[in-house]
Amino acid sequence: MKARLCVYLSDQVDQRLALAARRPGASKSAITDAALAAFLSPERDDQRDAAIVRRLDRVSRQLDRLDRDQTIAAESLALFVRYYLTITPPLPGAEQDAARALGKERFAYFVAQLGRRLAGGKSMIRDVLEEIGTTESDFFTEAEIDALRTLKDGAPAAEDGDA
Template sequence: MAKPRINVHITREVWKRLDEMAKRPGVSKAAIVDAALAAFLSPEADDRRDAAIIRRLDRIDRRIDRADRDITVTAETLALFARYFLTVTPPLPEQDRQAAQALGRERFGYFIEQLAKRLASGKSLSAEVLDDTVPEASQFADTMDFTTIGK
């Protein structure tokens, strides 16, 4: 029984690629198109696509979870600092307030400059702090340390 025949229009780029692939021995254009259509129409192709989408969504979900954690830590840090600062800082006498406000504006300007530089450089202070506080692998005990205990 003869195979059904179809006529289709494809782009020149696809035609060139098909023509190149068909130059290999034992491969015909019809076989390539038949295999490509079978793969495209296969339910397994949908499963592969779905699996790829699920992997990407899982990756996005993990990133969102990390961002949520970082935002929570940042908000809690800021809240604790504000509470501590407001608790330990006594109110200024009226005669010192103008000078203190001027100094505060100057310090705040410096703070904003430093913040702008850090954001422009892409360096994260929290990442630097973690790098400084998380121990290196060489600082952990190894098996030999445990075998010598009690000897």
């Protein structure tokens, strides 16, 4: 026995349903029944949940890589600053103006070089990580080394279960 149901549809949906019902072997009731069955199917929820879990796993891996890269960059900067402050003697007052001018010139060169690297899609961190990854495999897992090689080659890393 089939239950009777009265529903209200928008004009657009009603027109699309009427057009679909004109096909041979199709009726408004059969189309509506199939649509509701698919919508209410527990498999639909499982498929959606599985897709969400895959996406969350991918985002989690990306965040882990970002965290690792940020830690490496922060530690590198801290070591450089410590080294620089340790070996750089203070300048006498007479030489400070010339040092400031040279510093401005060097900084302008640095900014230009940084702009060229970023515009070219190059990343010093990727280059360094790739170099470390190929010579110091004790620091990284095989999966991380593969990810580093992928980043160096410029191709996106293949994610588990996603195509």
